Amino acid sequence: MSYDHIVVGGGTAGCLAAGKLAGEHGARVLVLEAGPDDRNPLIRMPAGFVKLLGVEKYMWFYKSVAQARLGGRRPIVPQGRVLGGGSSVNAMVYMRGQPADYDGWADEIGDEHWSYDALLPYFTGMEDNARLNDDYHGVGGPWKVSDLDHICELSRAFVLAAQGIGLPHNSDFNGRSQRGVGAYQVTTRDGRRCSAVDAFLRPAMASGRLEVKTSCLVHSLIIEDGRAVGVRYSQGEGRTVLEARCDGEVLLAAGAIATPKLLMLSGIGPADHLKTHGIHALVDLPGVGANLQDHTETPVVALCNGPYGYYGHDRGWKQMRNGLEYLVNRTGPVTSNGVEAGAFFDPDDLSNDPKIQQFCVPTVYLDKDHTDQQASHGLTLNSCVAKPRSRGSVQLASADPKDQPLVDPNYLADPEDLRLSIGGVRRAREILQQEPLRSMIAREIFPGPDKMSDADLAEHAKRFVKTVYHPVGTCRMAREGDIGGVLGADMRVRGVEGLRVIDASAIPTIIAGNTNAAVLVVADKAVEFITGAKRRQPAGIAPRREPSTLQTA
Numbered sequence: 001m002s003y004d005h006i007v008v009g010g011g012t013a014g015c016l017a018a019g020k021l022a023g024e025h026g027a028r029v030l031v032l033e034a035g036p037d038d039r040n041p042l043i044r045m046p047a048g049f050v051k052l053l054g055v056e057k058y059m060w061f062y063k064s065v066a067q068a069r070l071g072g073r074r075p076i077v078p079q080g081r082v083l084g085g086g087s088s089v090n091a092m093v094y095m096r097g098q099p100a101d102y103d104g105w106a107d108e109i110g111d112e113h114w115s116y117d118a119l120l121p122y123f124t125g126m127e128d129n130a131r132l133n134d135d136y137h138g139v140g141g142p143w144k145v146s147d148l149d150h151i152c153e154l155s156r157a158f159v160l161a162a163q164g165i166g167l168p169h170n171s172d173f174n175g176r177s178q179r180g181v182g183a184y185q186v187t188t189r190d191g192r193r194c195s196a197v198d199a200f201l202r203p204a205m206a207s208g209r210l211e212v213k214t215s216c217l218v219h220s221l222i223i224e225d226g227r228a229v230g231v232r233y234s235q236g237e238g239r240t241v242l243e244a245r246c247d248g249e250v251l252l253a254a255g256a257i258a259t260p261k262l263l264m265l266s267g268i269g270p271a272d273h274l275k276t277h278g279i280h281a282l283v284d285l286p287g288v289g290a291n292l293q294d295h296t297e298t299p300v301v302a303l304c305n306g307p308y309g310y311y312g313h314d315r316g317w318k319q320m321r322n323g324l325e326y327l328v329n330r331t332g333p334v335t336s337n338g339v340e341a342g343a344f345f346d347p348d349d350l351s352n353d354p355k356i357q358q359f360c361v362p363t364v365y366l367d368k369d370h371t372d373q374q375a376s377h378g379l380t381l382n383s384c385v386a387k388p389r390s391r392g393s394v395q396l397a398s399a400d401p402k403d404q405p406l407v408d409p410n411y412l413a414d415p416e417d418l419r420l421s422i423g424g425v426r427r428a429r430e431i432l433q434q435e436p437l438r439s440m441i442a443r444e445i446f447p448g449p450d451k452m453s454d455a456d457l458a459e460h461a462k463r464f465v466k467t468v469y470h471p472v473g474t475c476r477m478a479r480e481g482d483i484g485g486v487l488g489a490d491m492r493v494r495g496v497e498g499l500r501v502i503d504a505s506a507i508p509t510i511i512a513g514n515t516n517a518a519v520l521v522v523a524d525k526a527v528e529f530i531t532g533a534k535r536r537q538p539a540g541i542a543p544r545r546e547p548s549t550l551q552t553a
């Protein structure tokens with residue numbers, strides 16, 4: 001088959017774009033995905049998320065460079081490596097962030113079409129919400145959003161306890177206000193994960209215009225006369241470098257770490273850096289790989305005084321009982337994503353707009369690179385800095401496409417990120433002291449009851465702070481003349497024809513919330529730009545805040 005477009009990376013953005021281009025716009029599309037297919041049943045089961053986190057077959061475990069503010073520690077940054085990308089392995093929390101996030105994008109990009117009011121119809125248009133159908137939510141779309149069927153007693157107790165410190169109950173973090181505490185909505189339906197493959201790619205397969213090749217690692221772009229005309233790739237363990245070409249556009253959707261790597265391997269990036277690896281710079285774009293942003297979270301871990309939460313539910317007779325209940329009824333603990341509830345608040349003043357997203361994990365939960373975790377019934381309250389100020393980078397380690405790049409998230413580089421993390425830890429402790437949670441807790445193990453001063457908590461953060469798996473921003477959209485910009489408002493790569501970046505890399509500034517839904521909207525916009533489809537008009541709802549002043553380039 002000859003192709004109109006080639007999509008590099010079959011993740012969240014890649015699946016949406018490929019599915020829509022082939023299914024709705026009649027294009028012939030090739031998707032090249034480095035990871036395997038998504039047939040593993042664990043991917044469909046919401047509780048499978050925790051298991052998948054440790055499986056090399058389905059994850060890239062990017063190891064960061066030594067982190068200056070973490071005493072040289074090198075935390076991992078796991079990312080999806082399977083058809084569906086992050087949407088096949090993520091925790092399924094459905095979150096959009098704050099309207100001000102997108103208004104900030106519009107200011108940075110210099111285009112009001114990236115403002116929240118302009119993007120809201122894209123969120124609602126793709127949504128099929130099982131509970132909400134109002135100004136902020138839609139029904140009938142391909143993207144399934146539901147309340148969790150199963151919420152354990154620890155998560156319920158957390159929601160009540162957090163109200164005890166003065167947080168309002170919030171039944172919709174994506175609605176009128178983000179502030180408060182409540183159960184998350186998740187991207188599942190009838191106890192099954194809804195990934196970008198399920199929502200966008202699979203339905204378009206029947207068109208016959210879509211070819212999806214898994215286990216295909218793209219090495220670089222083929223650029224001729226200033227135009228991207230195809231890609232070089234290898235299949236499986238094969239050493240042969242194959243080529244695929246297209247008549248339309250090459251769309252980069254390999255995620256915020258691999259997409260800048262591919263641009264640099266293709267001679268698009270900071271000329272000096274490329275030169276050190278013997279790569280001739282076709283386009284000197286200093287912003288490629290810069291501006292890496294990620295959410296970090298700092299845990300408070302407590303042990304329970306009884307069998308609360310999910311410890312041991314994946315072993316022995318409990319596993320058999322849970323598995324059977326799931327197989328027969330699609331109910332029970334297997335339908336839980338393991339992160340059932342959370343809160344948004346400003347630790348300095350609970351009545352302010354949120355600066356921390358707190359995740360309630362009803363088990364002892366630390367990343368795979370922490371070996372000293374205790375296996376027992378427990379609870380982890382993770383405080384995530386919603387709008388981190390620290391900025392990092394992705395650079396090439398070598399000119400070999402099979403080598404991991406140098407990932408420097410520069411965690412906690414900005415003192416405000418550390419200060420807010422400490423504030424989040426203190427609020428988590430306050431919540432643990434409220435009933436009904438208080439009566440379920442035996443003792444705090446991390447940071448530990450003797451760690452009370454800011455200096456103690458800073459040390460704790462440095463030791464335990466970890467990724468929330470949300471890298472963005474490494475090929476950011478920007479207004480004309482912004483030297484660090486990589487893409488224009490239409491997501492075209494500056495200085496090259498026929499090439500767009502359509503994934504998390506394109507996001508100028510991280511949103512205050514989990515990133516998957518924002519990436520879907522970014523990819524949806526890309527499809528519009530590529531096809532020239534008419535822009536949807538903003539829904540005629542009253543803005544819920546003063547519109548920002550927008551300057552157009």
Ligand SMILES: Cc1cc2nc3c(=O)[nH]c(=O)nc-3n(C[C@H](O)[C@H](O)[C@H](O)COP(=O)(O)OP(=O)(O)OC[C@H]3O[C@@H](n4cnc5c(N)ncnc54)[C@H](O)[C@@H]3O)c2cc1C
Pocket residue numbers: 008009010011012013014032033034035053078079080081082083084085086087089090091092093094095216217218219253254255256258259262468469470471503504505514515516517519
């Ligand atoms: C463990 C985890 C938990 C998360 N939890 C949540 C959550 O609960 N809610 C939420 O909203 N967000 C969550 N996220 C974040 C969300 O999933 C991501 O923001 C989103 O998937 C990013 O989409 P993307 O298209 O930019 O990249 P991805 O979805 O990562 O897709 C990139 C794809 O490109 C492929 N690829 C990479 N390099 C190459 C190459 N050279 N050749 C070919 N293919 C390549 C990758 O294998 C991958 O499949 C989570 C992410 C992870 C990893």
